[in-house]
Amino acid sequence: MSRPHIPFAVADLSAFAKSLRAHLASHDGLPSHVELLNMLARAGGHGNFQHLRSEALAPSTAPVTSAQATPPLDRAKVDQVLRHFDDKGRMMRWPGKTNHQMLCLWGIWTYIPSGQRLTEREVNAAITEGHTFGDYAILRRSMVDEGLLARTPDGRIYRRIEQLPPPEGLAIMAEVQKRAEWVAA
Structure with a gap:
């Protein structure tokens, strides 16, 4: 069984890097694979990796913001x-x-x-x-x-x-x- 592709994008790369740095600094030693996935997801504005994964794989039911809907x-x-x-x-x-x-x-x-x-x-x-x-x-x-x-x-x-x-x-x-x-x- 193949793994699903989970897209990952951030709106502000600088803020993402700062957040990821803070997560890595607070961790003792080298993070595991799952810990690193969670850190990346949190730095990108998600609760954890499972949250990011469920959003990426679920059909889009999120409400469209007014900024997205109406130029x-x-x-x-x-x-x-x-x-x-x-x-x-x-x-x-x-x-x-x-x-x-x-x-x-x-x-x-x-x-x-x-x-x-x-x-x-x-x-x-x-x-x-x-x-x-x-x-x-x-x-x-x-x-x-x-x-x-x-x-x-x-x-x-x-x-x-x-x-x-x-x-x-x-x-x-x-x-x-x-x-x-x-x-x-």
Whole structure:
């Protein structure tokens, strides 16, 4: 039976070295293998080696901190991208900038039903509902290329790929939905 690989990383190498030095200085003689593993784990911020091992081998269920989850929102970019959408939440034109195109796709992504297998005709209808410039094919292909839609190799069945958008994508999606709901009301 092979041993599992246990990754070990520290955020601050200097603090780690100081902590490890203190653990080694307080120990009489040369530490055993297990004692050294425990010292390394404690210096890295874990209770002991078993704690480090259980965290490394367990599925990730730790809550994501806000610093990890949300990079800062670029409000200026969101405002620039929203200029490509009308007051009904439909995309009016395909942007020239690639990073704006990707963010616009999040707005179109909101029109694709989640959790369903769709035919190409159904995907085209959903995309057509979300834009006014008449080129659903470029939007569909771009969504597949960017990993927002998956399709079978023959191109007959599509499905929306559920994922967490970047902060700008979330802001665009929220505004597109708000505009579309305002029209529906």
